[in-house]
Amino acid sequence: MMYDFDKIVDRRHCNACKFINLPDDVTAMSVADMDFAVPPEITDALHRRIDSANYGYTMMGDEDYQAVIDWTRKRHGVTVPREHLIATPGVLNTMRCSMYAMTEPGDKVVVILPLHTPSIRSAAMMGRCKLESWLVSDKNGNYTFDFADLEQHFRNGAGVLMLCSPHNPTGRVWRQDELEKLAALVIKYNVKVVCDEIHRDLIYPGNKHIILGNLPGMAERTVTVFSASKTFNLGGCHIGSAVVANEDLRNKIRSKLYEFGHECGRPPVFSLAAQTAAYLHGEAYLDELIKYLSGNIDLAMDYLKDLPVKCMRPEASFLLWVDCRKLDLDTQGLNELFAKAKISADPGHYYDTYKIADYHGKQHHFRLSVAMPRSQLEAALKNLHNVLR
Numbered sequence: 001m002m003y004d005f006d007k008i009v010d011r012r013h014c015n016a017c018k019f020i021n022l023p024d025d026v027t028a029m030s031v032a033d034m035d036f037a038v039p040p041e042i043t044d045a046l047h048r049r050i051d052s053a054n055y056g057y058t059m060m061g062d063e064d065y066q067a068v069i070d071w072t073r074k075r076h077g078v079t080v081p082r083e084h085l086i087a088t089p090g091v092l093n094t095m096r097c098s099m100y101a102m103t104e105p106g107d108k109v110v111v112i113l114p115l116h117t118p119s120i121r122s123a124a125m126m127g128r129c130k131l132e133s134w135l136v137s138d139k140n141g142n143y144t145f146d147f148a149d150l151e152q153h154f155r156n157g158a159g160v161l162m163l164c165s166p167h168n169p170t171g172r173v174w175r176q177d178e179l180e181k182l183a184a185l186v187i188k189y190n191v192k193v194v195c196d197e198i199h200r201d202l203i204y205p206g207n208k209h210i211i212l213g214n215l216p217g218m219a220e221r222t223v224t225v226f227s228a229s230k231t232f233n234l235g236g237c238h239i240g241s242a243v244v245a246n247e248d249l250r251n252k253i254r255s256k257l258y259e260f261g262h263e264c265g266r267p268p269v270f271s272l273a274a275q276t277a278a279y280l281h282g283e284a285y286l287d288e289l290i291k292y293l294s295g296n297i298d299l300a301m302d303y304l305k306d307l308p309v310k311c312m313r314p315e316a317s318f319l320l321w322v323d324c325r326k327l328d329l330d331t332q333g334l335n336e337l338f339a340k341a342k343i344s345a346d347p348g349h350y351y352d353t354y355k356i357a358d359y360h361g362k363q364h365h366f367r368l369s370v371a372m373p374r375s376q377l378e379a380a381l382k383n384l385h386n387v388l389r
């Protein structure tokens, strides 16, 4: 290995969200970012930028756009025309502004649950009417879309679908046949899709990420939103990209982003240096990271396998969606379990309701991040194992 993912990086002293107010002996397994160092190619680029000693307004240059295009071609086999690409201030902003650009207050927007909480909230913003469709799972815990339910929503007038692909929190990489069936439905009912592909670079062997906007008939009706933030742990940089083939929609999205304070193509100076370095030089790091994370997932699956919980192996990213229904815990019970195990993790209700603080009912799942040095992960899993046994 060229990169050292075993190295402990102290994030407690740089205001990292998931460590705020966290006692020293508790392992942070909540927020979806990683505890590894970024590749030195990124820190070198940042040092060079700092040394320029001038941090005035900057714009994406040709090299910066080309880095995004080349990365997408190398990692996903798709060549994005330069004019379809928008430089954005991150994924959530762009998801929301895309949805605002496609709808009017009162319009129906579908989200598929469970889902990353802020994304659920997005669908109800600025007076939009959020409609929920639940994934269905078989007895082994394999999730897929409820196509009949989705069709019902589309038939009833929902004009936009907010999709997460690959999916947080279940870790599913939607297969070609699933996406083709979904595409057939959205085309039939003339629905537009805002597709959140933030986790798309972290795909485990045996799976292939399909860009929905690339399926026949989908380009004109799809906005594909992505970033390097999960891939290279640049979440704090708030920078990303979107691909919008439909010119009219692209202009509307640019205007919406502007209305909400973001000028496309003018990212924060250090974020731009980090993103371009990541896309230009990050391939070897990513290949090793995927191997390392896969080893972490093996370890976690091993610890969980003889416990009264169920977890499908994630096909992408570094989050485990653990079914804890057998434990029959409410929120307080789950919090007590986390306290005993000395971990902080997200309770399942974050992913289907946004009543984050005042939900006291039964807990069906919890979500664990495994993106940390293996020694730390193993210590946390041992604790969890002991408590659950």
Ligand SMILES: Cc1ncc(COP(=O)(O)O)c(C=O)c1O
Pocket (backbone or CB within 6 Å): 032, 089, 090, 091, 092, 093, 116, 119, 164, 168, 196, 198, 227, 229, 235, 238, 239, 240
């Ligand atoms: C599915 C998904 N979308 C969006 C985000 C946030 O993206 P950004 O910070 O670029 O707004 C996250 C972060 O956890 C995520 O998991």
